[in-house]
Amino acid sequence: MEIRSTGRPVPYIIGTREFMSLPFAVDERVMIPRPETEILVEYLVKKFSTTETRKRGNEGTSQGDERPTTNDEHQLVLVDVGTGSGCIAVSLAHYLPQARVYATDISAAALEIAARNAQHHNVADRVVLLEGDLLSPLPHHLDGQVQAVASNPPYVPVSQALDLAREIRDFEPAEAVFSPGEGTVMHGRLIEEAPRWLCAGGMLAMEIAAGQAEPVRNRVAQDNRYDRVCSLSDLAGIERVVVAWRRHATG
Numbered sequence: 743m744e745i746r747s748t749g750r751p752v753p754y755i756i757g758t759r760e761f762m763s764l765p766f767a768v769d770e771r772v773m774i775p776r777p778e779t780e781i782l783v784e785y786l787v788k789k790f791s792t793t794e795t796r797k798r799g800n801e802g803t804s805q806g807d808e809r810p811t812t813n814d815e816h817q818l819v820l821v822d823v824g825t826g827s828g829c830i831a832v833s834l835a836h837y838l839p840q841a842r843v844y845a846t847d848i849s850a851a852a853l854e855i856a857a858r859n860a861q862h863h864n865v866a867d868r869v870v871l872l873e874g875d876l877l878s879p880l881p882h883h884l885d886g887q888v889q890a891v892a893s894n895p896p897y898v899p900v901s902q903a904l905d906l907a908r909e910i911r912d913f914e915p916a917e918a919v920f921s922p923g924e925g926t927v928m929h930g931r932l933i934e935e936a937p938r939w940l941c942a943g944g945m946l947a948m949e950i951a952a953g954q955a956e957p958v959r960n961r962v963a964q965d966n967r968y969d970r971v972c973s974l975s976d977l978a979g980i981e982r983v984v985v986a987w988r989r990h991a992t993g
């Protein structure tokens with residue numbers, strides 16, 4: 743009780759948080775996985791699952807149900823940018839046994855937790871952890887080979903720090919919560935950098951804060967390397983994820 747009165751979030755006290763029905767070790771070096779992020783993971787699992795029929799999700803404007811393919815038909819190559827505890831990367835590897843997931847983070851401390859979670863869930867042989875800025879640590883041989891880039895990037899503008907709950911502001915890592923400049927700066931950088939890595943028809947799926955869907959969709963629409971964009975909403979109708987598809991080569 744005494745510990746709790748400091749405002750320290752319960753998952754940091756007990757050292758674990760459930761995500762996608764799996765337990766994840768957490769401490770103050772990583773963001774606590776959020777239920778909203780399951781929308782993004784569930785979408786990708788459904789898209790790439792070999793056993794599920796390819797039904798459409800609750801997406802908005804997309805017409806796309808095609809599964810992107812690369813030269814290697816048997817290996818699904820996915821990327822998780824800003825992996826933190828590894829909750830996205832490890833869940834994808836757990837639910838998609840054909841996937842190899844490259845997971846990056848700027849924080850070496852976060853990657854230690856992600857490694858522990860990958861080992862705990864027996865997917866360490868298919869989750870490759872890389873330290874560095876966004877997509878820059880990816881090996882060059884993945885150029886044009888990635889079927890999906892997923893990310894829950896930091897998206898709270900520093901100017902809104904005082905509006906945040908104390909539990910978040912005082913305990914979660916600042917580099918996991920706050921975006922430099924405006925809240926969608928990291929999304930813009932991902933939109934710019936992902937096409938190099940995505941195969942034709944590959945998708946970029948990014949979590950967003952409430953109110954960020956329109957600027958992020960507009961940013962995608964200005965980039966002719968993408969041909970479609972949609973958003974996924976939570977049960978309250980709030981848009982939580984923007985998905986953009988890499989254009990197929992024409993002619």
Ligand SMILES: C[S@@+](CC[C@H](N)C(=O)[O-])C[C@H]1O[C@@H](n2cnc3c(N)ncnc32)[C@H](O)[C@@H]1O
Pocket residue numbers: 772773774775776779823824825826827828829830846847848849852874875876894895896897917918919
């Ligand atoms: C919002 S947290 C998401 C963590 C985890 N993926 C999740 O959904 O719970 C954002 C993560 O991005 C990392 N990050 C921040 N800036 C980054 C950058 N420039 N390149 C790579 N990772 C970055 C942070 O260290 C943090 O782990």
